[in-house]
Amino acid sequence: MTKINQPFYSTNLSFYIILCISIISIIPLFTIIINSSIIDFDFTLFKNSQFLEYTKNSLIILFFVLFLTFIFGVIPAYLVTFYNFVGVKFFKYSLILSFAIPPYIFGYSLSAFFENFGSGYTLINLIWDTNNANSYLPNFSPIVNSVLSLSFTLYGYVYLLSRTSFVGQSVNLLDLGKSLGFSSYQRFFKIILPCARPGIFIGLSLVAMETLSDFGTVSYFGVSTFTTEIYNSWFIFDDLNTSNFLSLLLLIFVLFFFIVENYLRKDSRFHSLKNEGKRKKQALKGTKNFLATAFCLCLFVFSFVFPFSQMLYWSIKFPEYLANFEILKLNLNTFLLIFFTSFFLISVAIFTNFGNRVLKNRFLSVFSSLSISGYAIPGIIISVSIISFFSLVSSFINFDLKTIFIGSFYGLILGYFFRFYSIAYNGIKSNFLKINYSLDESSYLMGFDKFKTFSTVHWPILNKNIFFIFILIAIEIIKELPITLILRPFNFETFSTRAYNFATQDLIEATAIPSMFLIFWASIFILISFKYFFQDNK
Amino acid sequence: MNFFVYLIVFFFSLHINADEINLYTTRHYDSDIKLYKEFTKQTGINVNIISGKAKPLEKRILEEGKSCKGDLFFLADAGRLYSSQKNGVFKKVSSKVLEKKIPAQFRSDYWFGITKRARIIFYNPKKISSEDLVNLSYEDLTDKRFNKYIAIRQSNNVYNQSLIASLIENHGLEYTRSWTKKFVTNFSRKPKGNDRAQILSVASGESKLAIANTYYYGLMLSGKKGKEQKEAAKKVRPFFPNQQNRGTHMNISGIGVLKHSPNPDNAIKFIEFLLTHAAQEHMVNNTFEYPMIESVDPPSLITKMGGSFKQDNITNVSSYGKWQTDAFKIMQEAGWN
Numbered sequence: 063m064t065k066i067n068q069p070f071y072s073t074n075l076s077f078y079i080i081l082c083i084s085i086i087s088i089i090p091l092f093t094i095i096i097n098s099s100i101i102d103f104d105f106t107l108f109k110n111s112q113f114l115e116y117t118k119n120s121l122i123i124l125f126f127v128l129f130l131t132f133i134f135g136v137i138p139a140y141l142v143t144f145y146n147f148v149g150v151k152f153f154k155y156s157l158i159l160s161f162a163i164p165p166y167i168f169g170y171s172l173s174a175f176f177e178n179f180g181s182g183y184t185l186i187n188l189i190w191d192t193n194n195a196n197s198y199l200p201n202f203s204p205i206v207n208s209v210l211s212l213s214f215t216l217y218g219y220v221y222l223l224s225r226t227s228f229v230g231q232s233v234n235l236l237d238l239g240k241s242l243g244f245s246s247y248q249r250f251f252k253i254i255l256p257c258a259r260p261g262i263f264i265g266l267s268l269v270a271m272e273t274l275s276d277f278g279t280v281s282y283f284g285v286s287t288f289t290t291e292i293y294n295s296w297f298i299f300d301d302l303n304t305s306n307f308l309s310l311l312l313l314i315f316v317l318f319f320f321i322v323e324n325y326l327r328k329d330s331r332f333h334s335l336k337n338e339g340k341r342k343k344q345a346l347k348g349t350k351n352f353l354a355t356a357f358c359l360c361l362f363v364f365s366f367v368f369p370f371s372q373m374l375y376w377s378i379k380f381p382e383y384l385a386n387f388e389i390l391k392l393n394l395n396t397f398l399l400i401f402f403t404s405f406f407l408i409s410v411a412i413f414t415n416f417g418n419r420v421l422k423n424r425f426l427s428v429f430s431s432l433s434i435s436g437y438a439i440p441g442i443i444i445s446v447s448i449i450s451f452f453s454l455v456s457s458f459i460n461f462d463l464k465t466i467f468i469g470s471f472y473g474l475i476l477g478y479f480f481r482f483y484s485i486a487y488n489g490i491k492s493n494f495l496k497i498n499y500s501l502d503e504s505s506y507l508m509g510f511d512k513f514k515t516f517s518t519v520h521w522p523i524l525n526k527n528i529f530f531i532f533i534l535i536a537i538e539i540i541k542e543l544p545i546t547l548i549l550r551p552f553n554f555e556t557f558s559t560r561a562y563n564f565a566t567q568d569l570i571e572a573t574a575i576p577s578m579f580l581i582f583w584a585s586i587f588i589l590i591s592f593k594y595f596f597q598d599n600k
Numbered sequence: 601m602n603f604f605v606y607l608i609v610f611f612f613s614l615h616i617n618a619d620e621i622n623l624y625t626t627r628h629y630d631s632d633i634k635l636y637k638e639f640t641k642q643t644g645i646n647v648n649i650i651s652g653k654a655k656p657l658e659k660r661i662l663e664e665g666k667s668c669k670g671d672l673f674f675l676a677d678a679g680r681l682y683s684s685q686k687n688g689v690f691k692k693v694s695s696k697v698l699e700k701k702i703p704a705q706f707r708s709d710y711w712f713g714i715t716k717r718a719r720i721i722f723y724n725p726k727k728i729s730s731e732d733l734v735n736l737s738y739e740d741l742t743d744k745r746f747n748k749y750i751a752i753r754q755s756n757n758v759y760n761q762s763l764i765a766s767l768i769e770n771h772g773l774e775y776t777r778s779w780t781k782k783f784v785t786n787f788s789r790k791p792k793g794n795d796r797a798q799i800l801s802v803a804s805g806e807s808k809l810a811i812a813n814t815y816y817y818g819l820m821l822s823g824k825k826g827k828e829q830k831e832a833a834k835k836v837r838p839f840f841p842n843q844q845n846r847g848t849h850m851n852i853s854g855i856g857v858l859k860h861s862p863n864p865d866n867a868i869k870f871i872e873f874l875l876t877h878a879a880q881e882h883m884v885n886n887t888f889e890y891p892m893i894e895s896v897d898p899p900s901l902i903t904k905m906g907g908s909f910k911q912d913n914i915t916n917v918s919s920y921g922k923w924q925t926d927a928f929k930i931m932q933e934a935g936w937n
Contacts, residue, residue, distance in 0.1 A: 112932055177793070178800035179832040187828075196804040204792045284754045284792050286937060294756055297655045298928050300683060379826060446659060453663035464667045468660060469650070548656045552622055552648035552669075563628040563651055568796055568816060571825065 080417040080426055083410055087433035090480050093447035094313065094439070097306035112291075120287040123208055123280070124273050130213035131269045134361055135220025136262060140250065141354045143228040147346040153358040155592055160365035161218045162584035164541040166278030167561065167577045168365075169211040170570050171372035173283070176202060181372060204283040211279045214365040216272055220265035227261030228254060246344075260326040267323035274316050275440040278543060282565070288312050289440060302446070309443045316438040370581060376574035383564075383572040388555070392579070396540060396556050402471075403478045404486075404535040408528060410479070411486035415494050416520065419502075420512055434484030441544035444480045448473060448549065469551050477545035482538050489531035493524050530594035533587045540584050557583075620646040621866045624657045625674040627853055631886030638882075639873050645866050654680045661689055661858060671861040672870065676853045677758045678713075679765060682921020685710045690856035695868055701875045701893050705916045711856030714874050715883055716890040718911065719763050719849045721839040722810040722817065724802045730837070737842045738767065738849065741809075742782035750783075751798040751807035754791040755931035758924075759813060762851050764931060765923035766915050770846065773926060780934040791937055796820060796829075803832040813851075814838065814902060818888025821901045840909040847912035851920070853889070 141147065142154040175182045178196045186195040202210070231254060239249045277289045288308065296305040346354050377384070418427050436444060449468055456463045467473040497520060505515040543558045550559070560576035625632070628651050636647040650657070654675055661668050673689060675681050684690060690710035698712050706713030723733060741750065753760060767776045788807035795812035799820065802810040819825060820833035840848045855874065857867045873879055880896040883889065890898050897903060
């Protein structure tokens with residue numbers, strides 16, 4: 063376990079600190095398992111028609127969201143990587159702006175547009191002046207609405223990851239396909255798609271995790287799914303233990319995608335980016351050019367322009383809601399959360415990854431990987447775990463930890479730590495993996511100690527990407543709702559809690575201003591980090 | 601290091617304030633916040649707020665236990681108030697003022713109704729004649745003549761659960777079970793959307809009857825939702841059922857003092873303030889609910905709908921909480937999604 067030229071106590075201390083961090087980070091998982099195991103569980107639940115109904119709904123939604131995000135992600139990624147068509151440069155970047163829209167806000171826009179006497183009705187009346195505008199608007203079922211909201215806001219994962227895979231594909235391989243006389247369709251299905259499989263699956267796994275743990279969207283449209291049932295057991299039957307048990311079932315299901323994702327991520331490292339020679343993009347002409355542009359344009363319009371303009375329309379139509387809007391305070395709150403959380407998360411992730419690299423302890427390394435499971439747990443369950451856990455510990459140790467962590471800024475940061483630690487951990491880890499171990503060895507030979515090795519060898523390589531990890535965390539925190547809602551201190555609001563408050567009092571129009579700010583900041587973050595999203599171009 | 605010590609002190613100091621009350625609320629009205637500011641102006645007592653969903657807030661209060669800084673819990677459904685009372689969230693409070701102002705069926709020893717809301721029927725006069733609705737009760741909505749007429753939101757909605765719970769309280773489980781089964785067959789579409797969406801469905805002619813709370817209609821008529829929604833609301837008429845028997849189903853928003861409230865005196869002062877003439881007037885004029893105290897008239901938009909209707913003064917609203925779980929089971933069994 064101990065490593066050369068380092069005092070024993072120091073490595074030992076790092077070992078325990080990393081162990082502690084890992085133990086703390088699995089508190090939600092631990093609490094869910096403990097609470098699920100104490101229920102007097104009735105196994106007839108699995109035969110219950112309600113259980114079957116919401117499981118079926120969850121699977122239907124999952125299936126269609128995966129299907130649509132595959133189409134919305136892979137096709138434009140393929141087009142912008144291999145072809146030139148009108149607007150290709152614009153679409154390459156703009157298609158990831160959909161990350162700025164949380165699915166629940168897309169849901170608000172969708173329902174407001176298509177409902178009876180909604181904005182679609184106003185628009186049709188404006189153009190045709192008819193009395194019957196409601197009947198021209200399609201009447202989507204709640205499941206269709208949920209699938210659309212989730213697909214248009216989550217396809218970015220598949221788009222980005224499959225694009226990265228496409229860019230990394232060997233030009234020689236593609237040339238070989240050409241010389242074998244493959245048509246562009248054959249090349250796509252026989253070479254490009256199979257080679258990009260790991261990237262696409264990672265993207266789809268992320269989509270699956272987000273879809274399965276989504277509550278905001280499905281509950282807004284009123285679809286009974288696994289997550290809404292978790293809420294029903296608690297909110298209506300007042301049975302938090304069953305709700306914990308259902309969360310555990312969901313978690314097992316979600317962890318399946320999580321493991322697939324992690325496995326593929328490891329696997330994909332070996333498909334390194336050997337981009338021999340310069341790829342020449344093929345120019346599309348005529349109908350093909352038009353179709354490619356039309357497809358990307360529609361996708362951009364539906365995923366970003368549509369929800370954004372709905373919010374803009376409301377902000378202009380109902381300016382009175384701006385009056386009570388505490389712009390400065392909300393911005394300050396959001397940014398305080400972002401800075402403190404990302405500082406904390408990134409520091410912990412650097413320490414843990416560096417420790418793991420130095421200690422080379424297999425147990426610790428596996429245990430640390432478990433600590434990122436929080437990403438798969440719905441936010442509300444994380445918040446409840448924090449509340450239950452600190453209440454339990456406080457009564458054990460006879461010290462009031464509750465006041466420190468429930469309803470405080472620290473509690474919020476801890477909640478985000480559980481939920482988003484994986485972003486920081488995986489981000490830093492993948493950068494550490496790029497640093498060859500021989501560099502560490504040379505540094506030790508030169509007489510540098512571990513800290514010096516970190517500061518002079520690792521840090522200059524790591525710090526380029528830290529900003530990108532910070533941005534990713536910031537985007538998630540800005541959009542986060544359930545943890546903030548439950549764990550926040552008195553009088554503490556963010557854009558998402560403001561939007562939620564208005565939505566629940568049926569003033570969906572008033573959600574426009576907080577939503578606009580939310581989208582605005584998230585878009586700014588995405589814009590300034592474009593070069594990181596597309597760093598494979600270098 | 602000093603910087604961090606400063607920060608820690610800063611964040612803790614956010615919570616420290618001498619004369620204050622801390623309020624947990626599931627009501628999200630901006631107008632409520634204005635009212636609380638008025639309370640601060642009058643008494644010098646600051647009101648700190650956390651809003652959210654009922655159960656997570658309840659969980660937080662219960663787990664915080666004695667260290668809970670909260671003084672009051674404001675909930676928007678009688679069933680939820682009952683459930684929180686049962687779980688030991690509230691402390692017993694006796695106030696002569698409150699007992700005098702609030703009718704007995706809208707309060708318990710632990711909580712007090714602040715505003716009322718009626719869950720009524722809306723119809724489209726172009727599609728259905730008002731004569732067809734004469735003497736109509738909720739109980740009659742299972743009639744075959746209403747086949748494919750009714751729009752209502754989903755069974756997981758707490759106002760629907762309370763409505764069905766009131767039927768259980770008045771007629772028993774068996775009657776309600778068979779009533780709900782027939783009622784579901786009269787739905788015009790698969791339940792979706794909020795109460796306003798049901799009213800809009802009637803306005804568009806998609807459904808002929810809708811069941812919704814009155815304040816959604818008031819909100820549409822007020823123009824706060826835009827002119828299209830105002831025009832749509834005008835196409836719809838309200839109807840108050842059960843006028844020949846126990847009266848229209850009423851629900852409440854109510855508030856109780858928390859068990860470990862650090863400022864119970866201020867908390868009671870606050871509840872009494874909410875029941876003053878001015879506060880009640882402010883609330884109902886902004887939220888379009890019905891006032892709890894008699895001296896205040898409902899907002900004019902609401903009185904136009906029918907000011908003097910018979911409210912259900914027989915069924916104690918506590919019973920909604922007692923039966924809500926059974927109500928939800930019955931609704932699910934009947935295929936009410």
